Amino acid sequence: MDEGKREGMPPSPGRSIGPASWAIRSIPRRLAAVLVSVEILAIAVVLTGGAVSASDVTTTGLWTIAVLAVAGMAHTEAALGVERMRRRVDQTPHMDLSSVWTFAAALLLPGCLATAVVLLVYLHLYLRAWRPSGFPVYRVVFSTATVVLAAHAAGVVVGLGGAAELFRSATGLVLLALAVLAYGLVNLVLVVAAIRMSGSGTSLLRAVGHRDELVLELTTLTLGAVVAAAVSAFGPALAVLVLPPLVVLHRTVLVRQLEEAASTDAKTGLLNAESWRLRAELALRAARHSGGTVAVLLLDIDHFKLVNDRYGHLAGDQILADIGAALRAEVRDHDLVGRFGGEEFVVLLTAADVDDLRTGAGAVADRIRCRIDDLRPEVPAPDGPVVVDDVSVSVGVATFPADGADLDRLIEVADAALYAAKAAGRNLVRHGLHTVDDPSASAPRPAHGS
Structure with a gap:
């Protein structure tokens, strides 16, 4: 679960492998402090572990280092085709299964000696997979440091009972489970700390990762235990038997990533319109069966065309991404957030109580509106970066079942409420019910973004 397995860290600065790729000064200071602290801690742990004694350096030990390092390198080579495909569909870091x-x-x-295996595997992984993809060196160093610390934590647990008894008794199996926990937790805590310090606005649950990612990491560690046994x-020599299932596992991860890429909007990282609709239909069906409720929030950026005309489309893309991040930060992880098209966004909120959601949806919508109104994104412009201080959205809200029984009707009502917010002066929230007797609701509708 190294740093490369979680989103939220600063993006890679292209394919540079010179000083720019080392430029830790290009990231937030808090994050830089975390990265450097973890790396210093890893060095200190290795050094304070003491010099390797003659009894540690046995023929079997050296043979084990060689086999594990070579197997790790062979794994990287066998998975290079999969990794390249993954990089083509998604430039964000992902699990390497090392x-x-x-x-x-x-x-x-x-x-x-375990540190030697980590360094050899990660050096080869960097040279063959990460460096050609423009993966910045400071992230590689951090990833390696977290794995070194995780390996030492697992080694401390193993040392409580001795490696000889690890696979031969019930006590040993308990220690093995604790070693898995120690390795996974040390790595996870360090990675989550880095993500949270990156200033990306990633929530704690999102930083920890999806359940499938955690299960995949557990599976990887279990395979590691099988190799050790x-x-x-x-x-x-028996370690090489794990290579074929690992390559198959890599391909399974690729399929999942391709599915995610197909359902994600490239500019914002949110669901695209089709994927949002499919998932929203399922959520609405579940609410219908359980007696619960959902609310649809439709948002449109005010005067977005002026931003594009004044600063260019790259600036517009930056604002879209910033608003997408603000939306994710203001809703729960199980709520559905998507880019509906152009400068429109859509959110589906779910709840068990109809009355609570009718009042709560409006509060969430207004909280989102206020957060976006407070945004001061720095965007690229022909004459240099410019801070845009007038970003705002208008929001229309519709709830099930009061405003409609199906998704199309809810979107239609939310759309009418959105127009009412635009007509009333923009940077406002209007609920579907407010548009029923609103004379402006029947007037010709202007294009969104105006």
Whole structure:
């Protein structure tokens, strides 16, 4: 679960591999402090672990280092085609599954020797997969440091009972489970801390990751334990038997990522219109069966065409992305947020109580409106970066079942309420019911973005 497995860190600065790719000064100071602190801690842990004794450096130990490192490199080579495909469909970092080899090293080897496996595997991974993709060096160093610390944490747990008994008794299996927990938690906490300090507005739950990602990491660590058990019982050569299922697992991850790419709007990271509608239909159906309710919020950026005309479309794209991040930050993780098209966004809120949502949806909509009104995005312009201080949205709200029984009707009512907000002066929220007797609702509708 290294840093490359979570979104929210600053984007990679292109394909540069020179000083710019080291430029930690280009990221927020709080994040830089976290990264440097973790790296210093990793160095301190390795150094204070003491020099490797002669008893640690055995033929079996060296053979184990060599086999695990070579197997990790072979895994990277076998998965390069999958990795390149993943990079083509999505430039965000993702799971590399190398924990199989680093966790096995943590179970089988003393801390300093396990660190050697981590360094060899990650150096090769950087040279063959990350560097060609423009992955910045400071992120590679941080990823490696988190894995070193995680491996040492697992090694400490193993040391409580001894590696020899790890796979031979009930106590050993308990220690093995604790080692998995220690490795996973140390890595997760460090990664989440970095994401939260990145200034991306990522919520804690989103930083921790989707349940599927956590299950995948657990699966990877379990495979690492299988590798360690095979090596312990039959010798290091058995580690290569894990390579075929790992490549298959990589392809499974690729399929999931392709599905995500197909459902995501590239400019904002939100659901695209089609995916939002499909999921909203399912949520509405569930509410209908359970007696619950949903609310649809339709948002349109005020005077968005003027932004594009004045600053250019790159500036408009930056504002779209900032508003998308603001929307994600103001709703719950299970609420559906999508880009509906152009400068329009749509949100589906769910609740079990109809009355609570009717009042709550308006409050959420107004909170979103206020947050966006407070945005001061810095956007690119022909004469240099410019701070835009007049970004606002108008919002229309419709709730089920009061405003409609199906999704199309709810969107229609929310759209009418949105127009009423525009007609009333913009930067306002209007509920569907407010448009019923509103004479302006029957007037010709202007194009959104005006």
